[in-house]
Amino acid sequence: MTSLTRVWDIPGGIHPPENKNQSLQLPLGEIPLPPLLVIPLNQHMGTPAQPVVQVGDSVLAGQLIGAADGTFSANTHASTSGTVIAIEDRAIPHPSGIAAQSIVIQPDGLHAWIEKEECADFRALDRLELLDKIRAAGVAGLGGAGFPTAVKLAPKSTQVIDTLILNGAECEPYITADDMLMQVRANELIAGTLLLSHILHHPEKLLIGVEDNKPKAIAALKMAIAAAAVTDPEAKKIQVVSFPTKYPSGGAKQIIQILTGRETPSGHHSADIGVICVNVATAVAAWRAVRYGEPMISRVTTIVGEALQTQRNIDVLFGTPISYVLEQHGFDANRASRVVMGGPMMGFTLLDLDAPVIKTTNCILAPGKQELPPPAPAQACIRCGLCAEVCPVSLLPQQLFWYAQAEDFDRLETHNLFDCIECGACSYVCPSSIPLVQYYRAAKGSIRQQEIEKEKADRSRQRFEFRQARIAKEEAEKEAKRLLRQKAAEEAKKKLAEKTIATSEPLEALATTTDIVAAAVAKASAVQISADEQKIKLERMVNAAKSTLEFAQKPLVPNKTNPVISEEQLVKQQVRVKQAALKLAEAEKKLADFIATQPELAAPEPLPTATTPAVATTTAIDDPIAAAIARAQAKLAISPADRIRSNIESLHSRLAKAEERVAEAKADGSINVAALQQGVDKLREKIAETEAQLTEPGANEPVAVKAEKTAAQIAIEKARQKATAMANKSDGQKRAEQIQALQLRLQKARERLAQAEAENDPNIEAFRLGVTRLEEKLNEIA
Amino acid sequence: MIDVILQNPILSALLALGGLSAAFGAILGFAAVKYKVDGDPLVERIDALLPQTQCGQCGHPGCKPYAQAIVNGEDINKCPPGGQATINALADLLDVPAPSLDTEHGEYSEVKKVAFIREEECIGCTKCIQACPTDAILGAAKQMHTVIADECTGCDLCVEPCPVDCIDMIPVQTDLNAWKWTLPTTNQKPLFHVVANELNLIASDRRNSDDEKAA
Numbered sequence: 003m004t005s006l007t008r009v010w011d012i013p014g015g016i017h018p019p020e021n022k023n024q025s026l027q028l029p030l031g032e033i034p035l036p037p038l039l040v041i042p043l044n045q046h047m048g049t050p051a052q053p054v055v056q057v058g059d060s061v062l063a064g065q066l067i068g069a070a071d072g073t074f075s076a077n078t079h080a081s082t083s084g085t086v087i088a089i090e091d092r093a094i095p096h097p098s099g100i101a102a103q104s105i106v107i108q109p110d111g112l113h114a115w116i117e118k119e120e121c122a123d124f125r126a127l128d129r130l131e132l133l134d135k136i137r138a139a140g141v142a143g144l145g146g147a148g149f150p151t152a153v154k155l156a157p158k159s160t161q162v163i164d165t166l167i168l169n170g171a172e173c174e175p176y177i178t179a180d181d182m183l184m185q186v187r188a189n190e191l192i193a194g195t196l197l198l199s200h201i202l203h204h205p206e207k208l209l210i211g212v213e214d215n216k217p218k219a220i221a222a223l224k225m226a227i228a229a230a231a232v233t234d235p236e237a238k239k240i241q242v243v244s245f246p247t248k249y250p251s252g253g254a255k256q257i258i259q260i261l262t263g264r265e266t267p268s269g270h271h272s273a274d275i276g277v278i279c280v281n282v283a284t285a286v287a288a289w290r291a292v293r294y295g296e297p298m299i300s301r302v303t304t305i306v307g308e309a310l311q312t313q314r315n316i317d318v319l320f321g322t323p324i325s326y327v328l329e330q331h332g333f334d335a336n337r338a339s340r341v342v343m344g345g346p347m348m349g350f351t352l353l354d355l356d357a358p359v360i361k362t363t364n365c366i367l368a369p370g371k372q373e374l375p376p377p378a379p380a381q382a383c384i385r386c387g388l389c390a391e392v393c394p395v396s397l398l399p400q401q402l403f404w405y406a407q408a409e410d411f412d413r414l415e416t417h418n419l420f421d422c423i424e425c426g427a428c429s430y431v432c433p434s435s436i437p438l439v440q441y442y443r444a445a446k447g448s449i450r451q452q453e454i455e456k457e458k459a460d461r462s463r464q465r466f467e468f469r470q471a472r473i474a475k476e477e478a479e480k481e482a483k484r485l486l487r488q489k490a491a492e493e494a495k496k497k498l499a500e501k502t503i504a505t506s507e508p509l510e511a512l513a514t515t516t517d518i519v520a521a522a523v524a525k526a527s528a529v530q531i532s533a534d535e536q537k538i539k540l541e542r543m544v545n546a547a548k549s550t551l552e553f554a555q556k557p558l559v560p561n562k563t564n565p566v567i568s569e570e571q572l573v574k575q576q577v578r579v580k581q582a583a584l585k586l587a588e589a590e591k592k593l594a595d596f597i598a599t600q601p602e603l604a605a606p607e608p609l610p611t612a613t614t615p616a617v618a619t620t621t622a623i624d625d626p627i628a629a630a631i632a633r634a635q636a637k638l639a640i641s642p643a644d645r646i647r648s649n650i651e652s653l654h655s656r657l658a659k660a661e662e663r664v665a666e667a668k669a670d671g672s673i674n675v676a677a678l679q680q681g682v683d684k685l686r687e688k689i690a691e692t693e694a695q696l697t698e699p700g701a702n703e704p705v706a707v708k709a710e711k712t713a714a715q716i717a718i719e720k721a722r723q724k725a726t727a728m729a730n731k732s733d734g735q736k737r738a739e740q741i742q743a744l745q746l747r748l749q750k751a752r753e754r755l756a757q758a759e760a761e762n763d764p765n766i767e768a769f770r771l772g773v774t775r776l777e778e779k780l781n782e783i784a
Numbered sequence: 785m786i787d788v789i790l791q792n793p794i795l796s797a798l799l800a801l802g803g804l805s806a807a808f809g810a811i812l813g814f815a816a817v818k819y820k821v822d823g824d825p826l827v828e829r830i831d832a833l834l835p836q837t838q839c840g841q842c843g844h845p846g847c848k849p850y851a852q853a854i855v856n857g858e859d860i861n862k863c864p865p866g867g868q869a870t871i872n873a874l875a876d877l878l879d880v881p882a883p884s885l886d887t888e889h890g891e892y893s894e895v896k897k898v899a900f901i902r903e904e905e906c907i908g909c910t911k912c913i914q915a916c917p918t919d920a921i922l923g924a925a926k927q928m929h930t931v932i933a934d935e936c937t938g939c940d941l942c943v944e945p946c947p948v949d950c951i952d953m954i955p956v957q958t959d960l961n962a963w964k965w966t967l968p969t970t971n972q973k974p975l976f977h978v979v980a981n982e983l984n985l986i987a988s989d990r991r992n993s994d995d996e997k998a999a
Contacts, residue, residue, distance in 0.1 A: 098963040447964020459836035465918040
């Protein structure tokens, strides 16, 4: 069968000394339990597992101690029974020499297993269940990369798998672990192949690829197939394909190309071209996980090198310190040039021999000084082009070398650096011993780091921009709130101002404002009255004026007290009507003015306020005259008897007040007592006189009335004269006169105040207030 | 129609060209409005090259403002966290000669650093939170603060405002994920210097010179 199967060739490749015989002389061995097992949590590719045990816990062989963290991760199990004595960072087999979290178990020597869940017929189980079993057992690729097998066995639904390849090429020199495994566990491998075939929906082709330098393994496999075919007809489908030995035919993409002729495109997985490639040891581990429920806790590893007394393959528990393994094989540190994990081509020098055996440890190489001398010093590239000839992925190693040296990452990527499988063929053939692969690894690392940094930079840019946006938003919100508050405050102020205006308006004439600040506030708030309100106010004024006019125009009706309407009364009414008409005209004019200015809403306020003082002054001018006329008329209107009576009343009240004051003065011991007493006496005399008048009305009345009448007449006359004089005078004259009068009054008031001050009068405050008011009024007019 | 064109060849040519220019003008005008690119694409491209530490060492409040400033003619060598690599990339993009880093704005440090708050000393003043340009510090008033190391750009801006000096800038530990192979040490020395100085053109030359030294 083998001879009939066509195989393809891969480009490049080399034929280094195989050195496989040393480790194949002895059968698969075992070593005693080490005193301590150090089980790292990241033995596989992907996220490290999370510890699920605690220090002090006793564990059994196969017990889960590290749970897979996500899909791209794998379970980790205790390799033997014992006690967890530490969960800490320990040396792991890694080129960096960096320590990683590990679970340290002190074995109890019993190697007691957990209860295993066996499964006699995997075909009875659902594929997902089988995958779960494999996943639970922590099976990861044992070929070298440690890719979680359960992930590999679950291709996407778009990927139709027609070929399953079991990779038994093992092309790297020195390593014979898979060879040994195929020899001793051929039956398990065939069973495992059938299991994987079942999980992958029975692909057309089931191929086991083995290099032709492993005749024993090939023979064992063929026998196993024949044996399995008896019970399972599918086993007949399995083909063992032997192909010429060439390094690196064991690479997954290379063996696929050799066995199927298909090349995996750059940046794709083999599943994309319908092939799944699994290492033979992995298939065995998957089989054991399903059949016996046995988690992966050990593997076959080649222990080889001239520095060892015994070179062989052993089945070793994960976590066994490499130093212990070497010790068991008679390691001579003086003879060894170094200790390498993996083969001479792709392995790396261990920096700490206490690092444990892990899932990907397929070989521990302890070469002697002659066997693997330190690399010769690198010399200049002579552009011989040998590296390009041997490259199994047809890259241009020389170009990559230049670009890697120049750290020209863009060019490296365009030259497909990431397709490099780091097989080391180029370095092997380089006549200048340039460590080419190391350049590529460094460049790959730098590019990955750059990508991570780029991603991080993008994230921080995003965060920065988000923060800026947030701050801007906060500021905007604050500003909006501030504006809102300001508006509210203004409105409140306006309302307050309106209220104060409403209450203080009647008192405006009195000019009670003593405080300059208060005056300013009042003025400011007066300005702020809204146009509507002002209009309403003015309309109200007009209405009031109209009603007074109406009232004044009412015809005089004879009443009881005045049966006959006198001439004076008519005159009086006319004056009143005239006045009312004047006021109405004024109010209407104001309203009209206001309405006229209203469209210009920007400046409606100044005008009314400007007119107000003028109006106030005119009313102030009219008022005294009107008041005088009114007073005189009132006096005239009262009948003589009534007048006398009211006179007496007022006199009585004055007397009462005067008497009070006298009493007060007496109590205080004032010097004015005498003067006051005199006043009281005079008042009493006057009262008596008036009462006498009242008792003899007939005699006194006409004279008194006449006298009164003439007095009233004179007052009216005076007022009229004044009014006509006023009417004739210009505004300026009017004001000048007013100012003069005010000044006169002010002078008098000041004199009085001075006198009061000199006499220490108790009413001094009242005088002072009077003076200030007069001063204010004067200022207002002037 | 044809007669009219034949009779007035110049006029019809002018009309045709005028019509064409009007039509294309309209198309171009429409395209200019419809496919308008928001923002300056050059600023974006420069910003993408900057390290986004938002440290402000260039004198601008962040990387983007510096990118804007570069577009407006500012020097490209004011970014210490980016180092020479960033300057080279910027020079490449802008097609100008690459100057060396202006050390007035700070020194380039190979070692990446992140802020670390000594939490037992933190008084919870939130000053560092306000200073952090990437919101990488977590905490509340009168509560202990801590740095989200993954988001910290190592810009140093939080160190100065701390009233109790409890913030350290510690170098980032290389873990397994961040570890990378280094370039071979044997060739770290530029090969060409060796060649130029000692004329060791081939391997045998070097051996000779070594012998001479030994002698």
